Amino acid sequence: MRDQLKRLEELQKFDAQIQELSNALKAIPAKLQASQNDLARVEALLETERTQLTETQRYYGEQKGQLQTEEATVSGAKHKLSLAKNSKEYVAAQREIEQTRESAQAREAEVAKLVEAIQAKEKLLADRADELKGLRSSIEKDGEVARVKMAEVQGKIDALQTARDKIAAGIRPDYLKRYGAIRMRRGMAVATVRNGTCLGCNMNVPPQLFNTLQRGNTLETCPYCHRIVYWEDLMKDQGASSTSSAE
Template sequence: MRDTLRQLVALQQVDDELAGVEAEVSGLPGLRQAADADRAKAEETLAAARTRVEEVELARREQESELASTEERRKDREGKTAVVKTNEEYTALLAEIDGLKQSEGDLETAILEAMERVDEAREALSAAEDKAREVGARVDVLRKRLDAREQELTGEQARLTVARDEAAAKLPPDLLRTYQKVVERRRPGVAVVSTELCSGCRVGIPPQAFVNLISGKTIEVCGSCRRILIHKAMLSGEAVPVSAE
């Protein structure tokens, strides 16, 4: 019985290790997706920053060409002041020239502001480029690490599956079935106890079941969580606390 129980505990250890490996494997796609999402977000920010630079540069060029044409028109009107025939025409020309000068002043202010916006947009673009590069490099490293880890885990999984099958083959079929049933619902499937208390769910073990446990003659399961109960003395070389072995 001691050997059987030790084999059961050995199976549980391999099984739990395998479950851990499988849980890690199943988490890998999520980690890859999160890394790719980080990269996509940084690239999106970069694309938006590029668009912003193009927009503000275009706005500045439009204002500059509007200023140039306003200046041209004003110079044309100024030239005409020498050739107008009437006072009314002259007054009207001067008013138009004043208006054009006002527009030129407004445009010059607007161009200065536009240049500031261009500078800001270029700075933001440069920061977005740095960030995208940094995130891209980080994601590349992370993805390589995840690929390497996946390979490791796949090897580990294969090794543990073999070990698990070997451990399972050593157990009596009834006990194996009982164990399988428990681990479908909860892990670990075995509760190693030292007192009259299930170490899995903290519910008390009835006295008769506890006596059976330490006698090692029958397999006992917890009445509450259904875990297979093993007294820890059954696993070590130490003497069982009552002489019933």
């Protein structure tokens, strides 16, 4: 029985380590995914800005076209002015020149502003593209590091699993089944009883159970937390190096 308990205790230590490493393994891709999400956000932002630039360029083209039309109108009116046969025609041409000129001047200012806006946006987009390039390569590097790390952790898990299975092979199948069922519910399936107290739940076990545990002939469970329990000193008697603390 002592041997069985010792194996169960050892099995628990291995299972805890395997669990911890498995959790660490699962956390690695989650972290990478967060970086990928950041990248996608920056890419979407850049795309929006590109669309804005395209729209500004389209508007610029439109304004530029209208400006050319106005310039053509002015030179046409100037020609009319030179051919004016009377003061009525002269005044009409003069008015057309003035009005169109006014409108063209306002448009010219607008076009100049658009040119500035386009240049600023192009510069911004170039900077953003550089940042994105840096971000992409850093994510790629992180991915590489993560892959190496994951392989390393998986290797450790495999080694622990092999050692664990070896221990499990020496445990009675019905004990192993009980251990597994308790572990599923409680996380920790084996607990030490120290000075009559179950260290799994910190409750005092009934005196009768404590007596049974001191004899150490049967596999017992705590009536409160239902973990497999053993008396701490029972293991000490063996003079084994294995500690009896319930982790």
